Amino acid sequence: MTFGAKLAAAAARHGSWLCLGLDPELDRLPAVLRGEADPIARFCHEIIAATADVVCAFKPNSGFFEAQGIAGMQRLADVIAMVPAAVPVILDAKRGDIGSTAEAYARAAFDVLGADAVTLSPYLGGDALAPFLAWRDRGCFILCRTSNPGSAEVQQLRLEDGRPLYLEIARRAAYEWNAAGNVGLVVGATFPDEAAAVRALCPALPLLVPGVGAQGGDLAAAVRATRDAAGGGALINASRSILYASSGADFAEAARREALRLRAAIAAA
């Protein structure tokens, strides 16, 4: 089963285009977990159990796990394994390297960690993406127009013909790098006009849309800018606003309530 088919099935079954980012930080965990042997693993387990039927995908960010020390990679693998098999996992790693190193990173993401999809940087060009794209049953979300305040600095640079760099990346992703049909793009909710331009150029690509919630992107505007003709195809990601919806013992129920609220808001938009 390809990533695209697994994603579509989970989105249909759960009536949801909400993607939950798993970005656990030790000092933000609910106090009730402090006595646990592995509070981060326990936190992720509770959050996943409380929300797995409300989301279309989970998106753990490798950086948060790497920063936890050497044990972080084992914990990342454990957390990915906690996700029900029918719900896709997008490893947010923003990798990008060349030749045999790219092959090594692809093995790490898809084989060692068992992710269904990964996020990638386009700066090195298509030949550096190829070793990831060769895993035809996995998905590759290429950074296009990211949600950070300074993303325009490079991504909005104007090319000779006046178009911005991010649209040239989108064009190549959709029409040159997507031979296996497993390419998606990352477009931030914080820039709905640019996201809409990407969707207009790439009507059929899945778009991963971070930036609602803690980063302040307008959810309804983001959904309208990024959904496809069938009303889906845009994975609206929220992380901290769900993970830390409550700092009390009810953190998992609070996360579920916030996830349900966001699922409904996405559907209503």
Next chain:
Amino acid sequence: MTFGAKLAAAAARHGSWLCLGLDPELDRLPAVLRGEADPIARFCHEIIAATADVVCAFKPNSGFFEAQGIAGMQRLADVIAMVPAAVPVILDAKRGDIGSTAEAYARAAFDVLGADAVTLSPYLGGDALAPFLAWRDRGCFILCRTSNPGSAEVQQLRLEDGRPLYLEIARRAAYEWNAAGNVGLVVGATFPDEAAAVRALCPALPLLVPGVGAQGGDLAAAVRATRDAAGGGALINASRSILYASSGADFAEAARREALRLRAAIAAA
């Protein structure tokens, strides 16, 4: 001691601008190591011991270690710890993420793994680089014109004023992102004309130059293109041509011989 000072001291002490890339692959290790409990760790230990006084830096690539499975991160930390304290370690990770995630990656590279410098992707813009650059005693090598065959596809895109994207990245790196004086650039030996254009624009930045050896870049041309006015400042990286100079029991001595040969060839150029 800053990364720049540590690098300059090692280069002067060893009379060398050779950087040795540590990209260990299990199926390329000498047969003599097959009986070892941890052949990769043993291989790296022997290579480092045989070459530490011939190089200006070591550059382990995170991807090769991540692909080794969960134990890979522990092994990467162990390998970094094997390097003599006075020789700088550049973690080749090509990271790039935003805000709190970038902070997490910086902690992972500089604190968890203990690297002196890291390689970074510029696609997300300066605000995504800032959490790394804030570690003022560490170095940040930003991808500029990489050594892979397809690097022109994105990096050579022409901007409105006719300049290629990679030179705009070089300009921002040198004149906007380098407030703390800890920025360097990655420029491939496989494109000496482009590397020379970067050096002309950025006379004082350290340049990390992969692509000689197995990738086929002309060493003398690469050195002439990237050295600074004092004849240094360009870390000429070789990996496989040194690591796998011999597949026999003499692999460490053969690696040393090849490192000595390259050190002399760099000095002669």
